[in-house]
Amino acid sequence: MRAVRFHGRGDIRVDQIEEPVCGDEQVKIRPAFVGICGSGQKLPVTLGHEFSGTVEEIGAGVTGLKVGDSVVVKPNLSDGFIGFSSNAGGLSDHVVVPKKHVVALPEGFPLDMGALVExxxxxxxxxxxxxxxxxxxxxxxxxxxxxxxxxxxxxxxxxxxxxxxxxxxxxxxxxxxxxxxxxxxxxxxxxxxxxxxxxxxxxxxxxxxxxxxxxxxxxxxxxxxxxxxxxxxxxxxxxxxxxxxxxxxxxxxxxxAAICADGDFEAVIEGIRTGQLSPHRMITGKIAMEEVVEKGFKALIHDRDEHVKILIDISAGSD
Missing domain, CATH: 3.40.50.720 (NAD(P)-binding Rossmann-like Domain)
Known part of the structure; x- marks a missing residue:
């Protein structure tokens, strides 16, 4: 599968890596939209900790989710910070994460808005x-x-x-x-x-x-x-x-203040759902995974004032 990985300063590549396998208490997700932010520590690392997606598979012991559910993934500073220092990042065709990091979205909640929840x-x-x-x-x-x-x-x-x-x-x-x-x-x-x-x-x-x-x-x-x-x-x-x-x-x-606490994801999702928060104008561009370097990271470096959030549409050009 495809994965955007950080190999070092100024070295970001779209690699082909093995598709992850869903284990017990884990959820396999097909990412939909991913926001660009941060860099990795362990090299190479699959990027992407601001993302939404669709549940593809659930492991033994997982309750409260089903295949086809729209979800977002909540990273934290432990458990290998997803999309920052682990090999599980949203900038890939498939990702497997522990169930405790997965938060379901309400029915009809736009997946691009989901990428803004983090x-x-x-x-x-x-x-x-x-x-x-x-x-x-x-x-x-x-x-x-x-x-x-x-x-x-x-x-x-x-x-x-x-x-x-x-x-x-x-x-x-x-x-x-x-x-x-x-x-x-x-x-x-x-x-x-x-x-x-x-x-x-x-x-x-x-x-x-x-x-x-x-x-x-x-x-x-x-x-x-x-x-x-x-x-x-x-x-x-x-x-x-x-x-x-x-x-x-x-x-x-x-x-x-760093990252978030329990309940913050759910509060933001509810705020967007009810219109208390209307962040759609934060999205200033949508690009394909293969464009992530030129139209993503480089755009945020050289044209940073023109952009707030560039989202990578994982479905564009996917297998």
Whole structure:
């Protein structure tokens, strides 16, 4: 079968590998749509941890699923992170995963929307980690796919004012499209100064650091009020510098959020089903598996401002 595998930096290939066999307590899935995100650690690794698909086979001991069901797959940081450090990834013609990672979709739920459940669940979890019950103002620094997902979740939770700081003009437009009331260009104006002006000099109640750069980290930290909360969602290649004096003096809270918790996938699916979340405009392209390098990864590198989520349609060109 075909599988998109990461062999090393700048080396992604569509390989032919053995089709997996479904064992006890496992589910074999035919992937439908897969979002591009992340890279592998164990080489080579089959990519794809944001995906939907159709159940092809169920192993002994599996209950609650049947062949033909539409599903999404929930990765976690253990059990060989699916599509990141394991040999089970959605960017393949078939994939076998443990039953505990499989979440059924409601009847009629679009499979392309299913591929957005994982990134939205990361955002849902990040927002859950913050005190949104009392928050009226929020700052999101960095409007990449996760930052834009955080904006949508904040609006769904009823936060009155969502402010986004983002250097890309196109991503600032996406931010407004998904519900941000205010957008700030950090290259043209002082983020903290603008946030203060928008909040009667108090600062926002909560902030989400989604940029992964020091300047963004500093803006999020300085942008929250006394006893405000900053949630770090981005992944870092280098350790950021933290102003501990600022944290202590103003009794600020700094927390982290990664992947998702039990119930997050189901909450996001229900949010999409009911219209509380409407993420379809996050999909900015659909391509075939054989196009994944040129029209997928390279497009996200060279034309990143034009795209939020490029989905790989596994059925296109399949065997």
């Amino acid at each position: 990134p939205l669940s990361v955002a849902w979890h990040a927002v859950n980690r913050a005190p949104t019950e009392t928050a009226k103002t929020a700052l999101v620094v960095g409007a990449g796919p996760i930052g834009l997902a955080v904006v949508q979740v904040l609006k769904a939770r009823g936060v009155d004012c969502v402010i986004v700081a983002e250097v890309s003009a196109q991503r600032r437009e996406y931010s407004k499209m998904f519900g941000a009331q205010e957008v700030i260009d950090p290259l043209a104006e002082n983020v903290v100064g603008r946030v203060r002006a928008l909040t009667q000099d108090a600062g926002v109640d909560i902030a989400f650091e989604c940029s992964g750069v020091q300047a963004g980290f500093d803006a999020a930290m300085k942008g929250i009020r006394v006893r405000g909360t900053m949630t770090i969602v981005s992944l870092w290649e280098e350790k950021p510098v933290i102003d501990a004096f600022d944290v202590v003096s103003y009794e600020k809270h700094v927390i982290g």
